[in-house]
Amino acid sequence: MKQTKYLFNPGRLSRQDNTLKFTPVDEDGTEGQPRFLPVEQVSDLYVFGSLDANSALYNFLGKEGIAVHFFDYYEHYTGSFMPREYLLAGKMQVEQTKHYLAAKKRIEVARAFVEGAACNILRVLKYYNNRSADRRDRDLTDAIATIDRLLLSVPTAPDVPTLMGIEGNIRQTYYGCFDAIVGETFTMNGRSKRPPQNELNALISFGNMLCYTACLGMIYHTQLNPTISFLHEPGARRYSLALDMAEIFKPILIDRLIFRMVNKRQLQASDFRMETGGCVMKEAARKRFLQEFDASLKETIKHRSLGRSVSYKHLIKLECYKLQKHLLGMETYRPFKAWW
Template sequence: MTTALNTLFITVEGTRLNKEGECVVVTVQDEKKAEVPLRHLRSVVCLSRAWLTPELMESWIESGIHVSFFGVTGRFLARVEGVPGGNVLLRRQQFRAADDAARTLELARAIVIGKVSNARQFILHARRDAEPVHAAELAETANRLAIHLRALEPVSELDALRGVEGIAARDYFEAFPALLKKGGAEGFSFEGRNRRPPRDPMNALLSFGYALLLQDCAGALSGVGLDPAVGFLHEERPGRLSLALDLMEEFRAPVVDRLVFSLVNRGQVKPEDFRTEFAGAVLLRDEARKAFLVAYQTAKQAKVRHGFLEQETTWGLAPHLQALLLARTVRGELDAYPPFAVHG
């Protein structure tokens, strides 16, 4: 259980919530963990199965507090709010922002700054443990990413912003071979990003991890009432979760890429854990896929410092916090969207 941005996050299985006076009482295994005044809440996010009393639900609805429910894997299930709710108003503001070129550019710029900055921090962190032959290469990559970060500020058009983002992504992925360590990563190589379908084990791992992260981000956005399909950086297409793709950019490097290289370099994933289909697609075998899912869920429990909120959180909660910050930015409650920043 944790609170942030006037939101109560329920993370412990079997938590019981009931109303006492004007407070929400949180109990775990018959032990009272917290009392949260109703007036301090704007939303509740249940990331694990919890018991809620009808009286409490009624109070939340009457107070304009919405509650979102997620499955044990992070899949969004439902969002409950009273009528009239703020959901439709938020989405109308989201659609207006997406149709406003200036607002779209500023939101997209913040997202790309978060992506490139976190990618650079990942490279700098990897450089500390890199073999001497690769350390200089990784330092040069970090320097190029710093140059790209500075180039984002004066950009005045969305296409130009996407161009800088694309160049930064190319430079970032070009450093991946230097991140593979001798010993644990035997049998693995990286010759560039490929997808739909992935054609080698490293890209198969990245694609699977990004797919999991995308669903987490889509759920987080739905949980706060935003439309995951209407984005700012990524163009809208039928069936495409453009805003979820936007949000996940900040978390690709610190969540998925870090996990993939950790599993490969430690020998926890091996070349024989993959199969190649007739059309050339390389996929994880069933047992390896299950092992990756377990590792991914474990990685989401790791603690991390949220710089903007100045408090500790987890990688699993971070997309939910960013979704809340994005919603507040869209409403005009924040002057600018603060992307999640990893600090060295």
């Protein structure tokens, strides 16, 4: 079974027969013990250290359908190497483009993304608001009511900019609850992105980028074009459909993970450091977070419609399939909403 592999140390990646060979290299140029990754076991690579590789290696990765996602020193996502799309179909490309160009069709899909995101946000807030042991310091009722009210305006949003404004207000209200959920361990003091100014913002930024790349990876295995989106504006050098899809899954894949790890003291202030580029997670904490994120993607739930257990990672692919059917006129797209 193919798995995501994470490369933290700087080094050199090369091909050795049908195996990937990673050789760590320290600051003095001294090579460490090589690590071999059988190519049939690798779905994609996440690179957090400087990587030395040549075109022959990327040709090999492309033929094997292995994507490579790059992050800089401050955990910012910087880009991806994506193999040639092997499932792209002309009819799907045409219909996806038509839905983007037709304002009425585009806003219908964009509303669904915001609706799914808002409903999953509410699910997270209601879960923490109902935990009786902590209720006296965690009354999120007003925030829940505000988001419920904003959600009612989503179906009548006349255009994408208005819808993005509603989504922004929902997010702002939601982020205002983070301090109450994590208690006294960390303080958020509002959302800050580039650079993140404190521990919670660093976790959110890092986690959101992981969710984005997970969605991008699943889109690649469908007929959808990742550059044509509906909520976020398509732009140069970015896969904006993955941004759309990530809105639905960030509350349940990332935010729940952050709350759980912080409240269980798996992440503490000593796991971060302040630098001129903002707040940065130390390597050990980053590895710990990635390990938990990877485990979350593999965790399974009993799917209501399918009647069988599916992983969270497969839920993302199922969401892509639902969008495909909508674009082809087979059935109306209904966003995924967590029920637990």
